[in-house]
Amino acid sequence: MRPWAALAAATLALLGCRQEMTRQRRLNTFSATTIWRDGTTARPLPEGVVARGDLARDAIAATPPPVDAALLARGQERYAITCLPCHGAAGDGDGMIVRRGFPRPPSYHNAELLAAPARHLYDVISQGHGVMFSYASRVAPSDRWAITAYVRALQLSRHATLADAPEAAERLP
Amino acid sequence: MDEDLNEIREPGHVRVGAVLGVGLGTILFLAATLGLLPVYIRWMAVPPNAPPQPERFPPPRLEADPTAELRALRAEQAAQLEGYAWVDRERGLLRIPVARAMEILAARGQAAYAPLEAPSP
Numbered sequence: 001m002r003p004w005a006a007l008a009a010a011t012l013a014l015l016g017c018r019q020e021m022t023r024q025r026r027l028n029t030f031s032a033t034t035i036w037r038d039g040t041t042a043r044p045l046p047e048g049v050v051a052r053g054d055l056a057r058d059a060i061a062a063t064p065p066p067v068d069a070a071l072l073a074r075g076q077e078r079y080a081i082t083c084l085p086c087h088g089a090a091g092d093g094d095g096m097i098v099r100r101g102f103p104r105p106p107s108y109h110n111a112e113l114l115a116a117p118a119r120h121l122y123d124v125i126s127q128g129h130g131v132m133f134s135y136a137s138r139v140a141p142s143d144r145w146a147i148t149a150y151v152r153a154l155q156l157s158r159h160a161t162l163a164d165a166p167e168a169a170e171r172l173p
Numbered sequence: 174m175d176e177d178l179n180e181i182r183e184p185g186h187v188r189v190g191a192v193l194g195v196g197l198g199t200i201l202f203l204a205a206t207l208g209l210l211p212v213y214i215r216w217m218a219v220p221p222n223a224p225p226q227p228e229r230f231p232p233p234r235l236e237a238d239p240t241a242e243l244r245a246l247r248a249e250q251a252a253q254l255e256g257y258a259w260v261d262r263e264r265g266l267l268r269i270p271v272a273r274a275m276e277i278l279a280a281r282g283q284a285a286y287a288p289l290e291a292p293s294p
Contacts, residue, residue: 067285072275089250090271096246100236111293118286149278152285157274158260159289160267164277168267171257 060141061126064118067149075150078143082135091154103131108151109158121148 027033027041065071088094091108098104125144128134162169236242260266278285
């Protein structure tokens with residue numbers, strides 16, 4: 001009879017448990033409270049707080065890096081990864097995603113974007129524009145400048161003059 | 174036990190007029206419905222019963238061979254990045270290879286970011 005007695009004792013001991021671990025004195029997320037004056041448990045960030053690395057990113061965003069072959073090559077690579085699926089290899093806005101029915105982005109070769117300052121292109125990558133969402137979390141600030149420079153190269157490839165590329169004279173039809 | 178002499182009993186005769194009225198009324202109603210139905214259909218412009226005509230619908234927009242289509246698109250777009258051609262002969266605008274455009278921009282330094290056209294007023 002000893003095992004039965006042990007089982008009975010254990011059952012009685014379990015019945016005596018109180019569910020204190022699941023019922024705690026705490027504030028639930030987004031619930032109302034009277035502890036703080038704004039009446040919510042969600043705490044705003046203290047004034048002046050920035051995310052780690054924000055100041056460095058802002059500094060890169062403020063000053064475009066000098067354009068050289070390495071930056072343009074980096075921009076070409078990043079453009080092919082991030083932008084080409086919608087904007088197309090030449091920037092006409094006819095990438096594969098567009099062919100499948102996504103709204104067509106404007107061509108880089110229209111007058112408006114040819115006249116747009118580089119800061120505008122940078123800001124569109126950072127914040128999005130129209131149906132394009134923000135690429136801030138996918139493209140680092142230095143890469144945004146690289147892509148901006150490469151977009152200028154794409155524009156120049158359709159907007160060059162004989163003064164820019166004198167070797168073209170003998171290759172033109 | 175006393176019988177209740179005031180209890181309501183079924184009358185001994187049939188009201189022929191009511192029976193005939195219901196029957197004839199039903200027939201009249203049916204006849205009127207059948208007669209007025211064509212008028213109603215014509216008034217509502219409901220087409221007469223006819224079997225539905227076969228109609229052509231567009232084929233499904235599926236990618237039967239995504240790999241080949243992407244390869245074709247890449248080849249087509251890679252060709253756009255190459256070669257020399259006139260874009261606008263009057264304004265002297267050229268198409269040049271992107272690699273050459275990158276060389277030109279790299280030589281320009283910081284001025285490479287400048288817009289290629291003046292903003293239109």
